[in-house]
Amino acid sequence: MKKNLLMWDETLFRDPEVLEIDYVPEQFEFRxxxxxxxxxxxxxxxxxxxxxxxxxxxxxxxxxxxxxxxxxxxxxxxxxxxxxxxxxxxxxxxxxxxxxxxxxxxxxxxxxxxxxxxxxxxxxxxxxxxxxxxxxxxxxxxxxxxxxxxxxxxxxxxxxxxxxxxxxxxxxxxxxxxxxxxxxxxxxxxxxxxxxxxxxxxxPPYENAEIHEIMKARAMQGLFQGVLSEEMLDLVVGQTLKSGDLRVGIDLLKRATLTAEHAARRSIGREDICGAYEVSKYLHLSYTIKTLKDEERQILNSFARRAAQEHEMNAGEVYKSIKESLSIGYTRFYEIIKKMDAMRLINLEYREGKGRTRIITLRYDPAKILEYLA
Ligand SMILES: Nc1ncnc2c1ncn2[C@@H]1O[C@H](COP(=O)(O)OP(=O)(O)OP(=O)(O)O)[C@@H](O)[C@H]1O
Ligand SMILES: [Mg+2]
Missing domain, CATH: 3.40.50.300 (P-loop containing nucleotide triphosphate hydrolases)
Known part of the structure; x- marks a missing residue:
């Protein structure tokens, strides 16, 4: 085996704990x-x-x-x-x-x-x-x-x-x-x-320079020297800003490192970061779906299938189409959609029309929702 290939037990992580999203950082600036x-x-x-x-x-x-x-x-x-x-x-x-x-x-x-x-x-x-x-x-x-x-x-x-x-x-x-x-x-x-x-x-949301500093500190603490170059750090920061959530950035860094490690590279490359972002940007979706109860998952499933045809869904009509298979009352159904709105899975809007109509739109691509539900 060539010398610069990583052995299976060699790692790029100095301290993997540091890149877990529930880790409480010692260094906690700007707050x-x-x-x-x-x-x-x-x-x-x-x-x-x-x-x-x-x-x-x-x-x-x-x-x-x-x-x-x-x-x-x-x-x-x-x-x-x-x-x-x-x-x-x-x-x-x-x-x-x-x-x-x-x-x-x-x-x-x-x-x-x-x-x-x-x-x-x-x-x-x-x-x-x-x-x-x-x-x-x-x-x-x-x-x-x-x-x-x-x-x-x-x-x-x-x-x-x-x-x-x-x-x-x-x-x-x-x-x-x-x-x-x-x-x-x-x-x-x-x-x-x-x-x-x-x-x-x-x-308030962190500013660009603050995100940069926080991510840099995490990388220095969590990864060995040289694993993340300045240029790649900038890319991670850019992706973090795009998602608007520091947690996505931290998850992204962890995933990119794992990918690089898996490919036996000694440092993180552009493709590791871009690939990881495609997963990390759904962090919120995957986490919230895990907290849903069976009944709620079924309702979200029917929204996602329906949304493929109609972007804006009328809550009353959706209810009619699922009430038999689910056997729940409208009040319960309405509680569930309010919860999903609070969870930022869907948007719930009121429109004046014939009476007050409730319109549902999804906050995520329906195909992604179905993927995570499965
Ligand atoms: N100032 C900071 N320095 C270092 N790490 C930070 C800082 N602020 C947040 N983080 C990290 O970012 C992640 C998200 O932070 P935290 O969980 O405290 O956010 P939150 O405001 O509670 O978000 P949410 O509303 O989604 O629960 C955590 O992993 C945390 O360690
Ligand atoms: Mg929180």
């Missing part, structure tokens, strides 16, 4: 202002008071989750009296699922899943908070997933008015949303609004 504001909101909780409520808002890949994770890690290092609980609402998106995660944080394991009521779990949580004098800080990440079925109000109501049923409990909430079209204040009931009163922290 100082947001981190300071968040710290300000949280601070009362460190002195036994209720943390101020906050909404973090910004497009995907602007560092919202990372900021929260870093601050939460810091809190956990410094005190046991303020307990931060991180909830991923893509996964836990009901009142029961969320209180169960809080319970798990305090007790160490989930409550029994069958035969336990919401109230029983909340009772247990409140007892611990009062007995151990613990203040709770709950981050609801990707809270747009709580918008359908009005779950957001149920969750916020129980958390923020807990002191009314359980005297002495103190809970603050951080709500994180990435869909700028979502107007949370409009989705929230008056009885929740009166106790929520959040400050809003905005996470």
């Amino acid at each position: 100082d202002a947001q981190m300071r504001e968040l710290a300000f909101q949280i601070r009362p909780g460190l002195r036994g008071g209720r943390p101020l409520n906050t909404i973090c808002k910004g497009l995907p890949g602007t560092g919202k989750t990372t900021s929260i994770r870093k601050l939460f890690a810091e809190i956990e290092e410094s005190t046991k009296k303020l307990v931060p609980v991180y909830i991923n609402c893509q996964i836990d998106n009901t009142k029961f699922a969320i209180i169960s995660q809080i319970y798990r944080k305090l007790v160490g394991h989930l409550p029994p899943s069958s035969g336990t009521s919401f109230k029983q779990v909340f009772d247990a949580v409140a007892r611990i908070l009062i007995k151990d004098e613990i203040v709770l800080l709950v981050a609801l990440d990707d809270a747009n997933y709580l918008l359908y079925e009005n779950e957001i109000n149920k969750v916020l109501y129980t958390l923020l008015r807990s002191h009314e049923s359980y005297e002495g409990t103190r809970i603050g909430v951080i709500v994180i949303v990435s869909d700028l079209d979502v107007d949370l204040t409009r989705a929230i009931d008056a009885r929740v609004a009166s106790v929520f009163r959040p400050a809003e922290i905005y996470f």
